[in-house]
Amino acid sequence: MTDIFSTFANGFAITAALIMAIGAQNMFVLRQGLQREHVGPIVLFCVVSDGILISAGVAGMGAALELVPGLSLFLSLGGACFLGWYGAVAFRRAATSSSMQVAGGGGKTLVAALAGAAGFTFLNPHVYLDTVLLMGAVSSTIAEQLRPVFVAGALTASVIWFTALGFGARFLSPLFARPAAWKILDILVGTMMVTMAIGLLVHAFDLA
Template sequence: MSFTLSSHLLALIQGLGTSAGLIMAIGAQNAFVLTQGLRRQYHWPIAGICSFFDALLVTVGVAGVGALVSESEAWLMVARLGGAAFLLWYGFQSLRSAMNTNSMGSSTHELTSLRSAILTTLAITLLNPHVYLDTVVLIGSIGGQFPADERPWFAIGAISFSFIWFFSISLGARWLAPLFKKPVAWRVLDASVCIVMWSIAASLLLAI
């Protein structure tokens, strides 16, 4: 009985570790959540949406869909093109904001309502193929190697870290707020977001 419990705990820890290794890397979602956390603008709903879809996609991947998705060249092509187009646009908006000498976080793509926050978060999440590759394909493939009774524990570990990470970024951003009282800090952040978005878009296009 103790062996079964320890194997479940091990699967959960491995899920946490796998998710941490993938989600903590600088990416479109992290840059977006951090930016909105600094603005204190719909940051909790944004963190919740990112976490929810990570949980959904991890569950789908561990259930066995990851292997099927990775074999569909047509789907991957559409996802890469659509994702690259959106990331190029979002990066351009960040670049425009960075070039605004009066910028104090009032970006050209500032969210003006909860609806716009939800729609932008959905776009950042669902139009970015890296989200699917990390959650459905990579985490799903790793989780699929565990025995059937351990897979749910692996998924719980991966999902738990996603919630911890996104809400930590949203909460932790408030301690960085004093650094962003000067326009130059916002310009550096917007320029960094532009670089991140365009780098990911370039990697998607080069993979075609």
């Protein structure tokens, strides 16, 4: 019983540490939560994606990814392009009236919202290099019969975090009723995305 609890807690703690850091995916979920736009589907998508990636890592996919030539370079270039584009969009919103829209005013379709969530999830090379590889490495030290418990702990952390981030964002609505707050958020998002894109490009040049 102690082994089951400690294994569950281990999976929970590692995943919580990985996903709670402010990143591109979290900022996207936060913004959608503030606009109260397709929050449920986006939260579900993020949780299911985490489940797929974590399960892949535990199943040994991380070791296989290390053997694929050029994969890290491809992911870095693709991620840099996507993050750079989204950063430019955020800066454009901050400079125009579209940044002043409050909850429910974004007008993003469900398909577009899910496409954005997919981009921030699967075009981020750190998802593979950190999450998949790390979870795979940690789970390799766990007895095979306890690995489903490890995955369950990891998914519990994912469900709690994305649910709180997406649906809890509405409590910040009074702050974001002011246009200036949206401008500041978009400037922060744009700065973060462009900075991450530059970091990925530097990483790509190091790999080339």
